Amino acid sequence: MLTGSGQKGDKVEMKKILEVLSEEMGKAFEAAGYEASLGRVTLSNRPDLCEYQCNGAMAGAKKYRKAPGVIAGEVAEKLADSRVFKEAAAVAPGFLNLKLSEQFLLEMVQAMTVEPKFGFEVPDRPKKIMIDYGGANVAKPLHVGHLRPAIIGESVKRICRYGGNECIGDVHLGDWGMPMGLVITEIQERQPDLVYFDPDYQGEYPVEAPFTVTDLEEIYPFASKKSKEDPEFKARAMEAVYRLQNGVRGYRALWRHIMDVSVADLKKNYDSLNVEFDLWKGESDVQDLIPEMVDYMKEGGYAYISEGALVVDVKEESDTREVPPCMILKSDGAALYNTTDLATIMERMKLYNPDEIIYITDKRQELYFEQVFRCARKTGLVKQETALKFLGHGTMNGSDGKPFKTRDGGVMRLENLVRETQEEMYRKIREGREMAPEEAVQVAETVAVSALKYGDLSNQASKDYIFDVDRFTSFEGDTGPYILYTIVRIKSILNKYREQGGRMDQLQLLEAGNDSEKALEMVLVQFNTMLQSAVEEIAPHKVCAFIYDLANAFNHFYHETKILSEEDSGRRESLIALLLLTRDVLETCVGLLGFQAPEKM
Numbered sequence: 001m002l003t004g005s006g007q008k009g010d011k012v013e014m015k016k017i018l019e020v021l022s023e024e025m026g027k028a029f030e031a032a033g034y035e036a037s038l039g040r041v042t043l044s045n046r047p048d049l050c051e052y053q054c055n056g057a058m059a060g061a062k063k064y065r066k067a068p069g070v071i072a073g074e075v076a077e078k079l080a081d082s083r084v085f086k087e088a089a090a091v092a093p094g095f096l097n098l099k100l101s102e103q104f105l106l107e108m109v110q111a112m113t114v115e116p117k118f119g120f121e122v123p124d125r126p127k128k129i130m131i132d133y134g135g136a137n138v139a140k141p142l143h144v145g146h147l148r149p150a151i152i153g154e155s156v157k158r159i160c161r162y163g164g165n166e167c168i169g170d171v172h173l174g175d176w177g178m179p180m181g182l183v184i185t186e187i188q189e190r191q192p193d194l195v196y197f198d199p200d201y202q203g204e205y206p207v208e209a210p211f212t213v214t215d216l217e218e219i220y221p222f223a224s225k226k227s228k229e230d231p232e233f234k235a236r237a238m239e240a241v242y243r244l245q246n247g248v249r250g251y252r253a254l255w256r257h258i259m260d261v262s263v264a265d266l267k268k269n270y271d272s273l274n275v276e277f278d279l280w281k282g283e284s285d286v287q288d289l290i291p292e293m294v295d296y297m298k299e300g301g302y303a304y305i306s307e308g309a310l311v312v313d314v315k316e317e318s319d320t321r322e323v324p325p326c327m328i329l330k331s332d333g334a335a336l337y338n339t340t341d342l343a344t345i346m347e348r349m350k351l352y353n354p355d356e357i358i359y360i361t362d363k364r365q366e367l368y369f370e371q372v373f374r375c376a377r378k379t380g381l382v383k384q385e386t387a388l389k390f391l392g393h394g395t396m397n398g399s400d401g402k403p404f405k406t407r408d409g410g411v412m413r414l415e416n417l418v419r420e421t422q423e424e425m426y427r428k429i430r431e432g433r434e435m436a437p438e439e440a441v442q443v444a445e446t447v448a449v450s451a452l453k454y455g456d457l458s459n460q461a462s463k464d465y466i467f468d469v470d471r472f473t474s475f476e477g478d479t480g481p482y483i484l485y486t487i488v489r490i491k492s493i494l495n496k497y498r499e500q501g502g503r504m505d506q507l508q509l510l511e512a513g514n515d516s517e518k519a520l521e522m523v524l525v526q527f528n529t530m531l532q533s534a535v536e537e538i539a540p541h542k543v544c545a546f547i548y549d550l551a552n553a554f555n556h557f558y559h560e561t562k563i564l565s566e567e568d569s570g571r572r573e574s575l576i577a578l579l580l581l582t583r584d585v586l587e588t589c590v591g592l593l594g595f596q597a598p599e600k601m
């Protein structure tokens with residue numbers, strides 16, 4: 001632990017940097033006879049002129065009937081002896097250009113070294129948040145369309161959890177509808193003598209599945225295509241769905257095999273991306289709740305029959321577009337996705353009583369979730385204070401700007417995309433570095449995850465982006481490998497320091513010795529502001545933007561500063577302390593994004 005502005009274990013007051021600066025500026029405005037609220041400080045949009053700025057004099061000019069330049073000048077005078085600002089200059093027509101005191105900045109950085117989570121303030125009352133992401137279908141391989149919800153959802157879960165909340169991630173499998181009927185019917189076509197299809201069989205069913213995951217991956221698309229061309233096959237598949245959902249023993253046993261084989265494969269694929277779920281629930285988990293929910297909606301007067309279907313009206317007077325009723329049951333009594341999603345909300349409230357449920361899926365489903373959320377609220381399935389949020393993501397596109405496809409125009413399997421990225425990463429690692437092939441493979445796997453995740457998360461979730469494997473795997477620019485290379489560079493310097501006999505305990509930070517060192521510290525102290533914003537706005541791209549700025553600031557500092565060759569031992573220890581903090585902040589942030597740095601690259 002570094003020693004900071006207090007003894008180890010002391011509570012250090014750690015506010016967000018902009019709050020502290022705005023408080024100081026507010027006091028100066030008050031001292032000059034103006035409202036403290038005019039003292040809001042922001043990062044400078046002209047870093048060549050100043051580090052921070054305040055435009056409060058411009059806002060106060062009309063109210064106080066004074067020229068903004070006069071107000072700014074009066075406020076600047078009150079800051080002449082400020083411990084926070086070493087420079088506060090009033091410039092035409094009334095801006096305040098600000099530069100921080102190195103001593104004040106040092107205190108902020110020292111506080112980060114001694115406080116848990118670098119001084120980030122967790123809420124007094126944490127929220128319980130359920131995050132619905134992944135959305136994989138059983139019996140079908142994951143494809144590139146599953147990449148974004150998995151990557152974004154995992155990062156949102158980690159960010160909200162770091163922010164002090166209790167977070168529960170649920171994969172919400174598609175495991176109960178027509179795909180199951182298609183697979184079961186095609187298995188029966190191929191192996192009609194299986195015991196599962198014998199209605200008179202009363203014994204125990206086999207422990208081993210009569211198929212492999214490879215078989216399933218071939219069976220589903222084959223059966224899906226057949227159902228479009230053969231009405232009789234489709235009718236039998238629908239009958240299989242009915243039998244499965246109504247508890248026919250053999251069908252349930254076969255379905256359990258499909259689940260076991262598929263989920264094992266899904267876990268392997270998600271593991272390759274460092275994506276973990278707390279719950280592996282699916283549509284099947286709430287089937288027994290549907291009759292209870294339907295009765296509740298009927299008895300409460302919420303649901304009514306429209307053209308034979310059971311629906312709930314969810315339109316509101318303020319709507320500027322048509323919002324159709326939410327269908328609960330089709331005219332033949334069959335359940336829909338709406339039904340399952342509403343029953344899932346009902347189950348989540350009963351079992352977990354969350355303060356918030358976040359759904360992460362394609363943004364084109366926004367209207368659908370609007371219907372579901374309104375229905376859940378109108379029917380009282382959720383409490384009034386329970387937040388239902390939809391985080392819709394854009395698509396991952398190819399160089400043609402259209403949804404990403406394989407070279408032959410098909411939908412690429414996710415594991416193939418991961419493998420191709422690993423192979424490209426391995427090629428670049430072997431090209432530029434001397435590393436044993438076995439080690440290069442391990443490093444390539446780690447760095448490839450950063451390339452995929454950072455390439456995705458650095459974009460605002462709702463926006464589409466172009467997948468460019470060459471750019472994403474580059475060690476230069478706004479990429480995952482660049483961030484990891486920066487962390488590895490820091491680790492290498494720290495290791496050399498240890499090898500030279502340097503000690504890591506009782507390091508003491510000193511005031512910044514040059515402009516690039518100060519610039520690095522100024523990025524570091526933005527951590528708490530950034531993280532608060534990322535939590536509140538469920539925005540992983542804000543973490544990406546921050547660590548890119550931090551990596552750039554560090555590399556600029558590294559090229560301008562003697563570190564290990566610094567002759568003054570106290571100064572050298574201070575630089576090592578700054579490196580340790582930078583490494584820890586970077587590693588924390590990449591962890592929030594769902595990847596990690598290797599020891600060497």
